[in-house]
Amino acid sequence: MSDRVFYLTTPIYYVNAEPHLGHAYTTIVADAMARWHRLAGDRVWFLTGTDEHGDNIAQTAARAGVSPQAYADRISAAFRETWRRLGITNDDYIRTTEDRHKKVVQKILQTLWEAGEIYLGTYGGQYCFGCERFYTEKEIVDGKCPDHLSPLTYIEEENYFFKMSKYQAWLIDEIQRRPDLIRPERYRNEILGFLRDPLQDLSISRPRTRLEWGIPLPFDDKYVTYVWFDALINYVSALGGPGDPRYETFWPHVEHLIGKDILKPHAVYWPCMLKAAGLPLYRHLNVHGYWRIGGGKMSKSVGNVVEALALADKYGNDAFRYFIMREMVFGLDADFSEEALVARLNADLANDLGNLASRASTLIVNFAGGVVPAGAASPEDRAVGAAFERAVRDAGAAMDELAFHRALAAIWEFVAVVNRDRAGAVPARCGGEDPRGAWAYR
Ligand SMILES: [Zn+2]
Structure with missing residues (x-):
């Protein structure tokens, strides 16, 4: 038994879609890393789970004619079942609708509020309901969301903001001081490029007049927490939060594994949130590329999703795992x-x-x-x-x-x-x- 500790997380998957190859790739890679470290005798904790709040889920559930919770229950169970059938060896499965998660989110929000890291402000801007975020003029493509390519809506409202801008210099310094903090290097460079422009404060609330489906702010229950602010905290809440023996054991060794589509929240928001809350930064942010099918990005909006489960069933889990790990150069896109x-x-x-x-x-x-x-x-x-x-x-x-x-x-x-x-x-x-x-x- 080595005395090394290894804590690995996948993203918590958003329950607006059934599991597909993109999710399966991240999870299978994480599983292989966890198995590798267990073979080496390391003390391993491997976390995955589902992200269940926000506009997107509320709207999808409404369209399906069910409550957001019922909808989240169904999709979260589908993810869990997929990982079971693929033989994934995760140690825990966190859901952001669980009390153990909400409790830690509210505790961290309260800490930040009392420390003066959060303030009430007014914001107006172009908003994408699909992304659940505002876009700056620079990001907007032909007046549309660069991700969804759908029209944006101008929204002006009072919201709570996290003072993220004050951490810009610290974050740049940290990324430069630790060359492998974000890896492979292309993603580190992308973030350093992004940080050449002034970093804005982050709107972390949504008024309940517009959205009910979220974690209420502990200091103002007229608002719920912005879904990204809520979701990122899962990596801490799943360990019980600061003070919990599991957190104390595993957090100092945390490794995140993500796809490049969620680089910015993990490489910018999350480090600033941790710093403001007085929690140590992750050891590495490990970022992979996309699977291309017929040249397009692998996502449900493209519509050419491969049924990961069907292929794994057909060829066997080990053979499927071998292929996707052998075929893709980690960090780059690959053809499937x-x-x-x-x-x-x-x-x-x-x-x-x-x-x-x-x-x-x-x-x-x-x-x-x-x-x-x-x-x-x-x-x-x-x-x-x-x-x-x-x-x-x-x-x-x-x-x-x-x-x-x-x-x-x-x-x-x-x-x-x-x-x-x-x-x-x-x-x-x-x-x-x-x-x-x-x-x-x-
Ligand atoms: Zn969008």
């Missing part, structure tokens, strides 16, 4: 197709690994009486041993850098070394039967 999946599974799993497993077991059965032989090492054995050591080292280094494709490539180099025919060695296909026939994915 079932054809590419089948080709890789056949080449790498059925052929390379399947061949190795088949040969090794045949050799052990036919030539060693079914027992792995121990004893004097031949030069071939030593070469294989050295290749194994190299694979362990390279795979470990790559995992630490979230370079999953390289970690797997390092292991497959070892597979290739063992599969290689050598003069004087037993013929490669000694079993007589080509193992590919039995193993192929179709």
Whole structure:
């Protein structure tokens, strides 16, 4: 048992849509990291969950003719069931409608209010109901939301604001002082670029005249909490909040894993919120790219969503996990197709690994009486041993850098070394039967 501690979070998924490949990728990567650290003997806490408040959920539930809570219950259960079927090994599952979460959100809000970090102000601006946020002139594209490409609505209202602007210099300094705080580097650069412009204070409330579905502000119950301010706190509330032994154990080691679409809230809002609340910053913000299907971004608005579950069911969880971790360079976008999946599974799993497993077991059965032989090492054995050591080292280094494709490539180099025919060695296909026939994915 090592004395290392590893706390890993996925985003809590917004319950406005059923789980899809984008969610599955983040969660499967997180699961692989958690498994890796457990194998290393680390003390691991792996959190996922669902984000359930805000305009978007209230509107979707109204359209579906059910209460927001009933709607959130249904979608949250669908996420939970998806992770169960994919064999995800999360230690906890947080929902933002749970009392344990609301309590910590209200406590942090009260602390910030008493510390003078929050004030009442008036704000008018172009608002997107889909994004649940105001857009600045610079962000608006042709008068529309840059994300939804739908018209914006001008809204003016009194709201509570978090004094985020005062943390701009601190945040820039922190990102520069810790080069791997946000990784890979392209996302760090994106945030440093964003921070060249003045940072605005953050509106953290919504009047209940417009929105009921949220956590009431503890110091003014005419307002509910802005959904992002509420949601980000899940990473702390799931540990019971400051003072809880679980929080004290795991928070100092927190690693966040997110998709690039939610970079800004995690790289800007969240660090400032933590700083203002007197809580330590995360160790790393790990950011991945999108899966492209037919060249488009992977999201429900594009309409070409792959049913992650269907493919995992068809090919098996391990094979599916292998493909998405081997195919995508962490941080960059990648193309998804079932054809590419089948080709890789056949080449790498059925052929390379399947061949190795088949040969090794045949050799052990036919030539060693079914027992792995121990004893004097031949030069071939030593070469294989050295290749194994190299694979362990390279795979470990790559995992630490979230370079999953390289970690797997390092292991497959070892597979290739063992599969290689050598003069004087037993013929490669000694079993007589080509193992590919039995193993192929179709
Ligand atoms: Zn929008």
